[in-house]
Amino acid sequence: MKKIIFEQTGNIIMILLTTLGMIQTVLTATVTEEPFSFSFEFGIFWFLLIGWLIIFGIARFLYGKKKNNEGYSTKKGEFSTQDEREELISIKASLFTFKMLIPLWIVLLLLCFGLSLLFTDIKIFQTTVIGILGGSLIISFLTYLITWIALDSKG
Amino acid sequence: MNVINRVQIFRKKKKMTQEVLANKVGVSRKTIVSLEKGNYTPSLLLALQIAEVLEIDINAIFYLGKE
Numbered sequence: 001m002k003k004i005i006f007e008q009t010g011n012i013i014m015i016l017l018t019t020l021g022m023i024q025t026v027l028t029a030t031v032t033e034e035p036f037s038f039s040f041e042f043g044i045f046w047f048l049l050i051g052w053l054i055i056f057g058i059a060r061f062l063y064g065k066k067k068n069n070e071g072y073s074t075k076k077g078e079f080s081t082q083d084e085r086e087e088l089i090s091i092k093a094s095l096f097t098f099k100m101l102i103p104l105w106i107v108l109l110l111l112c113f114g115l116s117l118l119f120t121d122i123k124i125f126q127t128t129v130i131g132i133l134g135g136s137l138i139i140s141f142l143t144y145l146i147t148w149i150a151l152d153s154k155g
Numbered sequence: 156m157n158v159i160n161r162v163q164i165f166r167k168k169k170k171m172t173q174e175v176l177a178n179k180v181g182v183s184r185k186t187i188v189s190l191e192k193g194n195y196t197p198s199l200l201l202a203l204q205i206a207e208v209l210e211i212d213i214n215a216i217f218y219l220g221k222e
Contacts, residue, residue: 070183083182085195152185154194 001152003072003080006063008145010056011078012138017052019134021045023127078144086152093147100143101136108132159220163191165209180204 021043028041064074071082079094081087112129119125166176173187180201189195197205197217206213 083186084198084201085182085186085189088195 001070001149003063003070004078004145004148006059006072007078007080008141010060011141013052014049014056015134015137015141017045017049019130021049022130022134026126026130027123078141078148089148089151092151093144096147097140097144101140104136104139108136156219156221157193158196158217160190160193160197160217162187162205162209162216165211165216166191169209171209176205176208179208 024043024045025040028043029039031038060074060077063069063072066072071080071086073080079090081090112132115125115128119128162176166173173191174184177184177187181204182201186195190197202213202217206216209216
C-alpha cells in the first residue's frame with residue numbers, strides 16, 4: 001500500500017505544479033500582432049516543478065533499490081505489484097478509475113463547451129480549461145489510490 | 156459456486172506462521188491472511204504451490220462450495 005501512496009502523492013504534486021505553472025504562464029503571457037511579439041513569465045511553479053521532478057526522481061530511484069519495498073518498480077510505478085492478489089487489486093482499481101473518468105470527461109467536455117460560450121475573457125477561459133484538465137488528472141490519481149487502498153484493506 | 160480453502164487448518168497443523176508460508180510461496184503475508192479469510196481465491200499456480208509447501212493433496216485444501 002505504501003508504494004501506491006508514495007507514487008500517487010508524487011504524481012499529484014507533479015500535476016498540481018504543472019497546472020499552476022501553466023496557469024501562471026498563460027496569465028502573464030502577452031501577444032502583440034503588429035509587429036508580432038510574444039512574451040511570458042517563467043514563474044515560480046515551473047522552478048518548483050523542476051525541483052520536485054529531481055527530488056521525486058531520486059526518491060523513486062532509492063525506493064526502487066530499497067529492500068522490502070513491497071515489490072515497487074520504477075518502471076511500473078503505481079502499477080507495481082508484490083504478488084497476484086495485488087495484481088488483481090491493480091486491475092480492479094484501474095477499471096474503476098476508467099469507469100469513473102469517462103462520465104467525468106463527458107461532463108467536463110460539456111462544461112468547457114458551456115464556458116466557451118459564456119466567457120468573454122480568453123485568458124479566464126484558457127486558465128479554466130487548464131485547471132479542469134489538471135484537476136481531472138488529479139481526480140484520476142486520487143480515485144486509483146483510494147480504490148487501491150479500499151480493495152487492499154478489504155482483504 | 157465458490158472456492159473454499161482449509162489453508163489455515165493445514166498451516167497450523169504444520170506449525171507454520173503466515174509469514175513463513177507467504178515467503179515459501181512468494182506472496183505477501185496479507186495475501187495469505189486474505190486467502191485464509193476466504194476473501195481471495197488464489198490462482199491455480201499459487202494453490203498448487205501452497206499444497207506443495209503444506210505437503211497436502213490440493214483437493215484436500217481447496218474445494219468447491221455452494222453459496
